[in-house]
Amino acid sequence: MADHRQRRKPGETREKLMNAALELVGKGRHFASLGIREVTRQAGVVPTSFYRHFRNMDDLGLQLVDELGLVLRRMMREARGNVLQADKLIEESVGIFINHAQSNRNFFLFMAQGLAGESRAVQEGIRSEMRFFASELANDLRRLRLAEHLSDKDLDVTCDLVVRTVAFSLTDLLGVAVEDDYQVDQIRKRTTHFLQLIFVGAANWQSDKA
Amino acid sequence: MADHRQRRKPGETREKLMNAALELVGKGRHFASLGIREVTRQAGVVPTSFYRHFRNMDDLGLQLVDELGLVLRRMMREARGNVLQADKLIEESVGIFINHAQSNRNFFLFMAQGLAGESRAVQEGIRSEMRFFASELANDLRRLRLAEHLSDKDLDVTCDLVVRTVAFSLTDLLGVAVEDDYQVDQIRKRTTHFLQLIFVGAANWQSDKA
DNA sequence: CACTAATGTGTACAGTTGTTCACTAATGTG
DNA sequence: CACATTAGTGAACAACTGTACACATTAGTG
Numbered sequence: 001m002a003d004h005r006q007r008r009k010p011g012e013t014r015e016k017l018m019n020a021a022l023e024l025v026g027k028g029r030h031f032a033s034l035g036i037r038e039v040t041r042q043a044g045v046v047p048t049s050f051y052r053h054f055r056n057m058d059d060l061g062l063q064l065v066d067e068l069g070l071v072l073r074r075m076m077r078e079a080r081g082n083v084l085q086a087d088k089l090i091e092e093s094v095g096i097f098i099n100h101a102q103s104n105r106n107f108f109l110f111m112a113q114g115l116a117g118e119s120r121a122v123q124e125g126i127r128s129e130m131r132f133f134a135s136e137l138a139n140d141l142r143r144l145r146l147a148e149h150l151s152d153k154d155l156d157v158t159c160d161l162v163v164r165t166v167a168f169s170l171t172d173l174l175g176v177a178v179e180d181d182y183q184v185d186q187i188r189k190r191t192t193h194f195l196q197l198i199f200v201g202a203a204n205w206q207s208d209k210a
Numbered sequence: 211m212a213d214h215r216q217r218r219k220p221g222e223t224r225e226k227l228m229n230a231a232l233e234l235v236g237k238g239r240h241f242a243s244l245g246i247r248e249v250t251r252q253a254g255v256v257p258t259s260f261y262r263h264f265r266n267m268d269d270l271g272l273q274l275v276d277e278l279g280l281v282l283r284r285m286m287r288e289a290r291g292n293v294l295q296a297d298k299l300i301e302e303s304v305g306i307f308i309n310h311a312q313s314n315r316n317f318f319l320f321m322a323q324g325l326a327g328e329s330r331a332v333q334e335g336i337r338s339e340m341r342f343f344a345s346e347l348a349n350d351l352r353r354l355r356l357a358e359h360l361s362d363k364d365l366d367v368t369c370d371l372v373v374r375t376v377a378f379s380l381t382d383l384l385g386v387a388v389e390d391d392y393q394v395d396q397i398r399k400r401t402t403h404f405l406q407l408i409f410v411g412a413a414n415w416q417s418d419k420a
Numbered sequence: 421c422a423c424t425a426a427t428g429t430g431t432a433c434a435g436t437t438g439t440t441c442a443c444t445a446a447t448g449t450g
Numbered sequence: 451c452a453c454a455t456t457a458g459t460g461a462a463c464a465a466c467t468g469t470a471c472a473c474a475t476t477a478g479t480g
Contacts, residue, residue, distance in 0.1 A: 013457075013458075028328060028330070029242075029328055030240065030242035030243070030326075030327060030328035032240035032242050032243040033240070033242040033243045033328060035436085035437065035438080036437080036438060036439090037436075037437060037438075038436095038437090045458080046458070046459055046460075047437095047438080047439085048439085048440090048441095048458080048459070048460080049457075049458055049459080050438095051439080051440095052456080052457055052458075053457090056438090109326075112325075112326040113326045113327075115322075115326065115381055116240075116319075116322040116323045116325065116326065116381055116384075117240060117323075118238060118239060118240035118243060120238070123385065127385075157400065157403050157404065157407065158407060160400075160404075161375065161404050161407060161408075164374075164375065164378045165371065165374065165375070167378070168374045168377070168378055171325055171326055174326075175333065175337075190367065190370075193367050194367065194370075194371050196411075197367065197368060197371060197408060197411040197412065197415065198371075198407060198408065198411055199411070200410075200411040200414050200415060201406075201407040201408055201409070201410040201411025201412075201414070202407060202411075203414075204410050204411070204413075204414045205407065205410060223427075223428075245466090245467065245468080246467080246468065246469090247466075247467060247468075248467095255428085256428070256429055256430075257467095257468080257469085258428080258429070258430085258469085258470085258471095259427075259428055259429080260468095261469080261470095262426075262427055262428075263427090266468090
């Protein structure tokens with residue numbers, strides 16, 4: 001009777017559910033411990049609605065990974081547009097990365113969790129996104145003529161290490177409050193230091209190889 | 211009547227419970243998603259026994275972190291004893307690390323999960339273990355006169371990066387089957403390559419700073 | 421050897437979970 | 451505009467959850 005079930009935009013509930021999961025992750029919960037009822041409750045939706053959009057929680061996780069890919073691509077685009085001088089490349093990139101990580105906090109939290117998560121598929125998806133990211137980075141470095149003395153393989157390893165290092169910094173960043181400027185700045189400096197160390201290593205690689 | 215409740219060695223059930231949790235983690239479950247009943251079932255113990263040893267699952271996690279510390283210390287001791295020549299230092303250390311990671315698989319799996327886990331305390335505990343590990347590594351490098359041109363701070367950052375890199379490799383390693391020799395060897399080579407890159411960077415650090 | 425603290429057990433209960441089902445409203449297609 | 455499809459709802463269920471309680475057994479103490 002007083003039944004105001006109304007369908008608004010298509011896919012709206014789907015988004016609400018995905019956001020709800022991210023919100024719970026943002027509140028400190030681990031994705032692997034979330035239940036269907038919990039997510040639907042947070043989304044303000046009846047439990048059965050879940051099945052209209054996802055087969056189970058793993059499925060939801062997979063679709064989150066897809067969206068994560070979009071976030072990463074946006075970040076790359078911005079980095080490519082804003083990094084002008086090569087000498088400030090590292091500082092600027094780290095800055096952009098930290099900004100994105102802060103404004104998409106829950107997404108990156110989900111990513112950090114998923115790396116050692118319980119769904120093999122989600123794990124593989126995130127790894128795949130990281131590989132893509134690394135290969136794009138390698139392209140950029142080639143394009144900017146910043147890695148001319150490195151073999152393809154060595155460049156690949158270097159970029160992989162860079163991406164891993166940044167991903168690990170992510171877990172530092174997500175462990176401190178967004179408004180804790182001091183700590184955030186510490187992480188920024190340390191991450192920059194890491195990357196500089198790696199690039200110095202890459203720059204001196206061949207010669208030391210003998 | 212036929213009530214064979216018997217107390218064997220003290221702390222035996224405690225161990226059984228901790229092992230049970232690790233076993234479940236080893237089977238692909240995420241620690242954050244484990245329940246008390248589930249763990250006690252796996253341990254072959256009645257649910258109420260759990261409370262004799264732990265206040266809740268977080269508490270169990272914390273105690274696992276403590277044991278993890280012991281495992282890491284054992285690994286360090288072995289590395290210190292077996293790494294003879296400085297020129298093979300990286301290869302040998304990576305080898306020892308991989309061996310330990312394989313034979314204490316579930317422990318390291320737990321560690322990898324806990325880094326982005328749901329209990330802040332566990333997270334902090336693991337981080338603390340990693341810091342300790344890094345500082346010990348710094349001591350060793352100093353002792354071996356392998357980092358004489360680096361400031362304390364730069365050495366600290368370098369060792370931190372090394373530990374993070376190895377920890378990340380851990381997640382690669384735990385993602386492949388123990389008996390998949392080819393993949394394990396790939397990971398070993400890649401990790402070695404990472405560390406060499408970092409050490410080349412460290413060796414050329416000051417000069418490039420200017 | 422008696423006694424106390426520690427440990428293990430069985431039962432119980434209220435709350436939550438995932439999932440199914442039949443039903444209804446809105447949407448977009450022809 | 452009829453109609454099939456999609457999306458949302460509520461009630462129901464059996465299975466499982468964490469936790470509390472009273473009780474039984476053991477270990478180690480003096």
